[in-house]
Amino acid sequence: MKTYNDLPNDGGSDIAGQVTRQLSRLEERLKSVRHTVAIMSGKGGVGKSSITANLASTLAMRGNSVGVLDADINGPSIAKMIGVRGAKVDYGANGVKPAVSPLGVRVMSMDLFLKDDETPVLWEAQTQKDAFTWRGTMEISALREFLSDTEWGVLDYLLIDLPPGTDRLPNLVDLLPSLGGTVVITIPSGISQLVVKKSLTMAKKLLNTPVIGLVENMTAYVCADCGRAEDMFPSGNTEEMARQFEVPFLGKIPFDPRLSMAADNGNAFVEEYAGTPASRSITKIAQKTESFFNRKI
Amino acid sequence: MKFLCLECNTAMKFKESKTPEGGSLTAIFECPDCFGEIAMHMNPWETQMLKSLDVQLGGKSETAPPMQMVRSFLSDHKEGTLSSSHTPQPTSSTASESEEGGKCPFTSVVADAFQAQESEPADLVWTEEAKDRLNRIPSFVQSMAKAGIEEFAREKGIAKITGEVMDAARGNFGM
Structure with a gap:
């Protein structure tokens, strides 16, 4: 009896070929994107999306053409933070046109497709029972379509805001083996750094993905009256972690409640509150991101 | 997945797929030597898994329209976001259509079936x-x-x- 390997194909469906063609389509689309950057952590609630939004705005203010893909399919927030929530999704023959922020940042997010604030992402199925068997695959396919079917145009940077979970980067790298680099976000708490270390191991040692650097968010609270900085999470040591993993330390971003206010209003904090310590820190991180790629050229 | 005709020791070929019934898709394969056929019934979860991969049984000769998977299966969406002139239309698939470069998109077969369930069926x-x-x-x-x-x-x-x-x-x- 012939075995699996003796049979020349799968009977005409060529499922493997179809998947390969999906990825070729993605590769073709991203030919006009110079640098792809994943913003990741592994830990939730450390400010990845807020930093992504402001890093994108800063890079745009510095003269770059920038796109942002919200890879958080189930909890999209980038559209609101960048001020494009409610933008109309427009289809062209060659893809879907991204929403464009006042600073010119092109955005694609599941949020643009959802009916209202209360509507979760739910996929049509005969039954939602045991949906764990297929939901993850559905989300990866949606991410692939967002990458390959958005008319990004010519971009200097495409930032990809990854949801929490140390498995998110390998999923992205499966789709995007030529990922340009990762910016890893943590807060200075021991718990956060416990998880982020796993993400760094995944990025650097297992996937061999270039790590642009490590960012410490919510470093300290700066008193608006006296300017005195107080540590918010004194238990972690991010710079030491960067040394341990031999990755660049990109900087510390102090906690500023106006970051949250600007995000809620869809405004770019770095533009609205330029000159504040947090804004200056984000600008330095953007400069270091540019330098990372300029050094490689 | 590959299918072997044990009688002829020959690889079977995809012949056609049938619209899902109760979420279960059927794919029929045929032996090119003895023309014997088998039907593979997929349960709703297996059917859904194939849907989620956005691949088509019998092959895919057309370029998929933008965001086909999201547009076909996102349940509750903002009005107008999933419609354009590029929405997939086909309803069934056969091997001959596939070989001739015709329409046999698996995803669309399933999508159509589920969309049909959304509209009021004539018998109910x-x-x-x-x-x-x-x-x-x-x-x-x-x-x-x-x-x-x-x-x-x-x-x-x-x-x-x-x-x-x-x-x-x-x-x-x-x-």
Whole structure:
């Protein structure tokens, strides 16, 4: 009896070929994107999306053409933070046109497709029972379509805001083996750094993905009256972690409640509150991101 | 997945797929030597897994329209976001269509079937009372509930969906 390997194909469906063609389509689309950057952590609630939004705005203010893909399919927030929530999704023959922020940042997010604030992402199925068997695959396919079917145009940077979970980067790298680099976000708490270390191991040692650097968010609270900085999470040591993993330390971003206010209003904090310590820190991180790629050229 | 005709020791070829019934898709394969056929029935989860990969049984010769998977299967979406002139249309697939470069998109077959379930099937009538009750179900589970009630009615040979039928279906779901 012939075995699996003796049979020349799968009977005409060529499922493997179809998947390969999906990825070729993605590769073709991203030919006009110079640098792809994943913003990741592994830990939730450390400010990845807020930093992504402001890093994108800063890079745009510095003269770059920038796109942002919200890879958080189930909890999209980038559209609101960048001020494009409610933008109309427009289809062209060659893809879907991204929403464009006042600073010119092109955005694609599941949020643009959802009916209202209360509507979760739910996929049509005969039954939602045991949906764990297929939901993850559905989300990866949606991410692939967002990458390959958005008319990004010519971009200097495409930032990809990854949801929490140390498995998110390998999923992205499966789709995007030529990922340009990762910016890893943590807060200075021991718990956060416990998880982020796993993400760094995944990025650097297992996937061999270039790590642009490590960012410490919510470093300290700066008193608006006296300017005195107080540590918010004194238990972690991010710079030491960067040394341990031999990755660049990109900087510390102090906690500023106006970051949250600007995000809620869809405004770019770095533009609205330029000159504040947090804004200056984000600008330095953007400069270091540019330098990372300029050094490689 | 590959299929072997044990009689001829020959690889079988995809012949056609059938519209899902109760979420289960059927693919038929044929032996090119003895023309013997087999049917592969996929359960709803296996069917859904194939849908989620956005691949098509029998091959895919056309370039998929933008965001085909998201547009086909996102349940509750903003009006107008999923419609354009590029929405996939095909309803069935055969090997010959595939070989000739015709339309045999698996995803669309399944999508069509599920969309058909969303619209009112000709064999089932919803009373006004039942429609009202359906409309009171939260929007994000409405289509799922409707499909479940209709499936229950068909299984019981019920042609008209009333409040009582909805109650019975609800009891059947264990809710």
